[in-house]
Amino acid sequence: MKAVVINNFGTENLEIRDVDEPSGGIKVMVKKAGLNPLDYNLIAGKVVYGVSPMPHIPGSEIMGIAMDDGKNIKKGDRVIVYNRIFDGSCEMCISGNEHLCYNGGIWGVVTNGGYSEYISVDEKNLFKVPDVIDDNTAVSIGIGALTAYRAIKTARPAPGSKILVYGAGNTGIFTVQIARIMGLDVYVYSRKNELGKFGITVFNKIPDDFQADTVINPLGNGLLSESLKHVKRRGKLITYGVLTGRNFEADIADIYTNEKQIIGSTGGTRQDLYELLKIMSLNRFYLPVYMEYSLWNIKKALEDFTNRETGRIILNL
Template identity: 40%
Template sequence: MEAAVFERPGLEFLKLIDVEEPKITDHDVLIRLKVAGVNPIDYRAVSGGVEVKPLPHIPGAELSGVVERIGNHVTNIKEGDRVIVYSRVFDGTCDLCLNQSEMLCRNGGIIGVVTNGGFAEYISVPERNVFKIPDEMDWDLAASLSISILTAFHALKEASLKVNDCLIVFGASGNTGMMALQFGKKIGASVIGVSKQHWITNFGADYVIGDYDKVVERVDEITEGRMADVVLNSLGVKTWDSSFASVGVNGRLVTFGSLTGADVKLNIQSLYYKQIKLIGATGGNRKELQEILTTFSAKDLKVKVWKRFSIQDARHYLIKVESEEFC
């Protein structure tokens, strides 16, 4: 089969080559890939930002496709099913897994990082990672479910967003940001999107702040001085100060990305004086992924595709995913 493979870290070493089709064991499912999302974790895997195994390595964490073959002991999935892949590798036996926190497994990781990923024609994964999707769901939405959509859903649950809260989403034109806007509206919050792209109003933003230097001023105006109940920041250091300053009394600041850098400064006096809660969120668990599939129909959520490209162009677009044009 064809796959995008690198033998050592560096985008210049990512090549399209023929490799052996993955084998399946009794509990595995072989999936023929239809659409794979491009995620910052893919860039970091190829560029050397995270340690990967095995080498040579196939990246790709955000996956959807059709079941080609199943192992002898697979019971809930059949050949021909349209499916997505839960992106976390987990043992199912550690204390965190037993507490339904598979994304934090002490012995786990991410598909495409600690195992070969889906920038290929086929991938083999355990049945427990495979979720069926409805026939009416398009592949663009399906490919976003296991990371972008799940991450936004989990982050808002961690923040306990509720009806009539004020939610601010930084990087609102990115895939996870778009999903956070939509979930925020469905919960019943007032939603402010921080982005240079005004089209995010089509995804649930009640207000759009396009000038990153005037975020705090505009939030103060919009909320009449109350500021936000929940702020989502997936961009990192460049927007950290304005994110923190936009949180109101007893508010929550959730971070799950570091696109512009990870080292930030914190005014702890403001933190305790306003009783702000800082929350780190990563991915989500399988229960939450199933909750999304059960609660929302294919028409309830939508994505905006930036580019469609073939696997031959993977190197070029992995470079683009780290650019600020997504913000």
């Protein structure tokens, strides 16, 4: 089968080559793949820890057609990959937090990914896509939507409470829509004024005196520090990314005197994904797509990934 392969890190080292078909799980014919910051950074050599095997097939967001029957998955089902590898026996797995498995990792990083014609996946990592969800939205669920859902769920916001979301990229666009469905009063810091059509208040500049019960900020660095002032007393700041940097400064007195909480969130569990698919099967979601490319034109897709202003990049087979 054909696959995208890297022998060494760097986009210039990408090759399209014939490789052996994988085995050991349910065979899936890949139909769609996402291009996200994780995939981009892995290929560029910015995610060098734990990448295995080498040479490596990247690709962590995959939607395809099951080619085999399993216990619950049937041949012909549209499926997406739950992209966390876990052993099922560590403390985290036993407590229902398999996405934090001590002996696990991210599918497509610690294993070969899905930038190929076929993949082979353990059935426990495959989820059937409801018929009402289109393919482009489906391929974006395993990382973008799941990360968003887990972040909101971690905050445990009360219905009607205020939530402020920083950014409306792949995760942010899902965060604001899921929050709206959950009955929250949603505000977003973004240049995408069209989000107002969802009953969301869009800030191009956040008023200095604005505060919310929950603030979700995946941007990192100085923006994370700045967002703390918009967390009200006993409110929560949820973070799941370091887009602009890993370090930030905080006023500790502000945190403890106002009992503010800073909470990390990452990925999601299989239970989260099960719940999310139910929500998404009952509600229409808006997903802006910047461009679709053939998987074999991935070098052009990677070039445009850093230049685009908005929308997803989808790779097709």
